[in-house]
Amino acid sequence: MNVMEVEDLHVSIQQKSILQRIQFSVQQGEIIGLIGPNGSGKSTLLKTIATLHHITNGTIRIFGQDIQSYRQKELAKLLSYVPQDTFIDFDFKAKEVVYMGRHVHRSRFETRMEEDFFAMKNAMMQTNTWHLAESSILRLSGGQRQLVLLAKALAQDTPLIILDEPISALDIYFQLQVLSLLKRLGDKGKTIMMVLHDLNLAARYCTKLLLLKKGEVKLLGSPEEVLQEDILQQTYGVHTKVRKDYVTNSMTVTPLINRKRKEIWR
Known part of the structure; x- marks a missing residue:
């Protein structure tokens, strides 16, 4: 089943074209990694799917329905978004931020139910943030805030989760923990x-x-199909050595210095 379909998507911001002719579909249970050079439109694409940017032309469908036809609360039951920017300007406890993910399941003045508490606690346990539940979000590190916002998305309990650089502020231990968690969610x-x-x-x-x-899709495929040396050279302008890692059973990319290319830091 196609969870999402994007057809001929164009997005312009302040009269500057950012995305052009974007077309792809995503099926249930898939884990899609958006990759590409800085400024290629990855964050803009996610924000557009999350309805934070206006669609200039084209269509995004979630479960077969045009994303622009959903009411905000209806869409929030299907799609949760974890932004790259973790800044929060109010002195909430971490658990209150996670509870916000439950708002879509309650009317405006409805009190929290026992299931909301368990959803909040379970999400914080999964992201190893339960010990931070009573802490002020303003006192947490960037990495801790990133984990709390991931917990909020888990508490929201949507079939589709989109995340903008979810491990950028995390150390290697938590990077692996978060990605392993997301893989388990995909398996489910x-x-x-x-x-x-x-x-x-x-x-x-x-x-x-x-x-x-x-701003354009160059390729959508398995890691083996996409991570090829000639494709990476054309995309990133860097020579690479790509091989199979038999420890992780996945492709490994080793970037090589291109001595013919001008050194930008000189």
Whole structure:
């Protein structure tokens, strides 16, 4: 079943074209890694799916229905979004931030139910943030806030989760913990789409990779199909050595210095 279909999507911001001719579909249980150079439109694509950017042209369908036809609360029961920016300007306890993910399941003035508490606690346990439940969100590190926002998305309990660089502020231990958690969710039928810059982790944890360059989809396929030396050279301008890692049973990309290319830091 197609959870999401994107057809001929164009997005312009302040009269500048950011995305052009974007077309792909995502099936239930897939874990899609959005990869590509800086400025290729990865975050813009996620924000557009999350209805934070206006669609200039084209269509995004979630479970067969045009995303623009959903009421906000209806869409929030289907799709949760974890932003790259973790800044929160109010002094909430961490557990209150996670509870916000439950708002879509209650009317405005309805009191919290026991199931909301268990959803909140379970989400914080899964993200190893339960010990931070009573802590002020303002006192947490960037990595801790990132985990709390992931817990909020888990408490929201949507079939589709989109995440913008969910491991960017995490150390290697929590990077692996978060990606392993997302993989387990995919195995249980959740559909995941996330921006990743680490190609090795993307190859290890994603079922498919969506490669963007200059606002266009260059390729959508398995890690083996996308992570090829000539494709990476054309996309990133860097020579690489790609091989199978028999420890992780995934593709490994080793970037090589291109001595003919001008050194930008000189």
